[in-house]
Amino acid sequence: MSLNGKACIVGAYEHPTRLAENRSVLRLHADVAKGALADAGLAKDDIDGYFCAGDAPGLGTATVAEYLGLKLRHLDSTECGGSAPILHVAHAAEAIAAGRCNIALITLAGRPRAALAEAQARAAAAAADGRPAKAPLALKAPDPDAPELAFELPYGPATQNLYAMVAKRHMHEFGTTSEQLAWIKVAASQHAQHNPHALLRKPVTVEEVLASPLVSDPLRRLDCCVMSDGGGALIVTRPEIARELKRPQIVVRGTGEAQKHGMGGQVDLTYSAAAWSGPRAFAEAGITPADIQYASLYDSFTITVLMQLEDLGFCRKGEGGRFVADGNLISGQGRLPFNTDGGGLCSNHPANRGGVTKVIEAVRQLRGEAHPAVQVPGCAWALASGIGGALASRHTAATLILERL
C-alpha cells in the first residue's frame, strides 16, 4: 500500500529549552505534546494514536499515556534510535490509512545534559566527602543477552570513534577532506545565528572548525553535534480532518525505512541504510532528489550529513565532499539548503537523538514559518532523513518526503 497522500502533519512543536533543570523527562514529553496540540488547534481527547521510542520513560506508550490521561486505540513504541520520530510519521500514516486511528501524536524528549551535570555534581560531592565517586557517563548498562557486545565493548566503541571510522574510510576511498566536512558545520552555523534557541549561534569558518580540538581522528569538536535537553512533538492525521484545521496542509508523499548491521563480518562503511530508505521514499513520492527544495538531514556529525547526501541521491557516491563545499548547503546561497534551524550541529540534539527536530524544521519550511533569513522561497517539497544507532555498526535509516498543498 502506498502511503502517498494518506496523511498530513497538522501539528509540530519544538521545546525551547536546551537545559532542562528541575523538569522530568516525562514533563518534557508532556510539554511538547501540549505544544503540538495547540499548534494544530486540537484537544487532548482528539488523540487516539500515540507513538514514542526508547527516550520515553517506563513502559513508553503506557507510561506517557497515563501521565497525559490519553485514551488510545493505537500504540506504537518502535525503537530505532534517533530516526524513530521520522519513521513514526510513516507508521502513523499507515495506521491512519488502515483506519486504526484518526489523530496520532508523536513525541521525543530527554534531558541528557542536565542529567550529566547532576551526575558530575554528585560525583564531586562524593569526592569532597572522601567517598568513591561513580563514573557518571554510562547511559545504559550493557545487555548481557546481546551476543555482539562481547565482540565490541572490550575495544571501546563510542559514538565519536564509530563515526570517525566512517569519515576516515570515506577520505581514503574518495579523497574527501576535513575542509569539505567543515563546510557542513559552517552552513549549519550560518543558519543557527538566526535561531534564538540555538546553543551555538556564532557563525564559524572552515578554519575555525579545523582548529577545534581533535575528538576522534579525523573528527574535531566542531564536527560533532551539541549535547542538549529538549524535545519535540508532531501530530499526524487523515487529509479530510487536516482540511478542517486552520493550518497549511503538509502531506506525507514518500516514506522509507531500512537497517544495516555488521552483516556477518561483511563490513562496508562507504554507505548507510539511507541508501535503501531513500529510494523507497522517492519511489513512493514519485519525485527525484532534484525536486527537493529543502532537506533536514540527521547531523549527529558532519560525516552523517555527507553520507546521507550521497545515499539519498543528492549527489553520486564519493562526491559528497565536493557537493557540500563552498556553501552549497547554505540557504539563499547554495543549491540544497539544509537544517535551517542550525540542526543538531548548532541548535539541539534532545535525548541524544534528534529525529523529531528534523521533521519540525521541514514543516516550518513548508509552511513558510522558518526564520525569514533562512526561509526557502516557495518551498513546496521537503525531505527529512534520520539515522538511528551508529553508522559504523548497526543502525536504522528513515526517510520522509513532504509536500505543501
Added chain:
Amino acid sequence: MRKIPAPQALPESLPFWQAADQGRLLLKKCNACGRVHHYPRDICPFCLAEDTAWVDATGTGSVYSFSTMGKGEDAYTLAFVTLAEGVTVMSNLVDCDPARVAIGAAVRVVFKPSHSGHAVPMFTPVEAQE
C-alpha cells in the same frame, strides 16, 4: 592505560574466548554454505544452517579503518581489520604509533589480557615487529 573491559561471553561463543586465552584466533565457518562469519554464532547469518564449526584463523589481515580517541595514557585506537579469511572485525590497534598507521596496513593478531576476564584479540602492524 585504558582498562580493557572483560567480554561477557555467552555459551555459544565461549570457545572463542577460551581459544583467545591460549593465543588462538577462532572464526565460525558454515558447513552448509561454506562461508565464514563474525561475530561467531550457532546459526549461520548467511543461510541459517545450524551446522557451523570453529576454524583457526591465520591471524593476519589489513586495516580497513581506524580512529584514535583520548589523550596521553588514555588514548586508544578503535579499528576494523579485514582478516585473510574475508571477514572484517572490530578491534584495537595496539603496540604501535597509530599516527604512523594507514588504511591497508598489514596487521597480525596479538592477545591482551582484559580486566579480570578472558584475553582479547587485538592487532598490531606487521612492520612494527621488525
